[in-house]
Amino acid sequence: MPRNLQYLDERGDGKPWSFFTSEEQARLAEMNQKIAGARSIHEVMDRFFQTARELGATDRAGLAFVEEDARRVTARYARANYEPLLLREGYSEDLHGSSLEHVLQRGRPRVISDLELYLEHHPFSRSTELVVREGVRSSLTCPLTVDDRVVGFLFQSSRKRYAYGERDVAMVRVIAERLSQAVEKAWRIAQLESLNRAYTEMLGFVSHELKNPVASLVTDARLLTGGYLGELQPKQKDKLERMISKAEYLLGLVRQYLDLERIESGSLEPNRVTIRDVRAAVVEPAIDIVLPQVEEKRMTIERELPDAPPEVEGDAGLIKIVLVNLLSNAVKYGREGGRIRMSVREENEALRFTVWNEGPGFPESARGRLFRRFSRLNTPELMRQKGTGVGLYNARKIVLLHGGHINARSEEGSWAEFSFTLPRRA
Incomplete structure (x- = not known):
């Protein structure tokens, strides 16, 4: 094998620390600790690049991940002490037929001492061409392995030829295990964040696209039932009212998903103002929204409100979303012909809102799942009702944004109660 290209045994003699002075060993141990605590790929690699520059001849550091079941490799970090960088983050190529395929198969570090000479023998290596154009002349490539998997x-x-040898491989050996684990952890976090962003964007797009057409359908149907285009036969009117009910249910789901999109994207910020009369600004409007469903199920709403108008600092629109959600659930899961009790009371420096309803309630063992995203309780009585598991999650997030707390309790088979408190002053 020509000296220009070497695959080095990273296991060595089991004494990689012997290549370094006590001061350098302390520096490497410190880097290992910092790598373990890093939260992002860039934080991990920035620490590595700084140490590699201090202990060796490194002018450039890069990181790439194996993707698509080891069929492709994509650069996720690139940094140098010079400009410009031609092989940047995001560069991607197939592994098959590439020089990295041999590193993957051998599972050992590779040193190329003269990249210009290497490029002469491998003229189709696009990545080598790019770094040579940057001025790079030698490289050390190390596979990152977790559980025997690259x-x-x-x-x-380095911009110098013959810059890497056993000492540099020893440095990689000292940090390889910790670095591999930290990099994979950071990469998985980045993937989850990317998937979550894509999901949030799709959620917002679909919800926005559905909202206006569905709202328009409800408006048109109400015009028809109101006799705008002439009197309807009883059967026709009944059918239209059923259509309106289904469309309003769908519109309610769309609103919940739009609220969820705002929460997940981080764009939901309370516009805190002093709400002088919570009853007039929040409670009664929320009750008005659910009143048609209350009347349809022949339920009654009891109000327990302070004599003096209660005051709180917060976003009236967002607090109303929470109340509408809790009241809607009380109607949806409550007993037909049963009672709902809406109460507001002052507690020290907070205001407590409570919605109680007669109905099947929920078992104590299920209480911990109530406010999770897309989580629904699987008791037979509750599963008979349609739901998304989004509303209570949104409610909890809004309450937390106000610095408050939300809770639930129940007597299974008898009643359920949801309450939240908001600080009187932000």
């Missing part, structure tokens, strides 16, 4: 590659590059 998850990525760590690159060190």
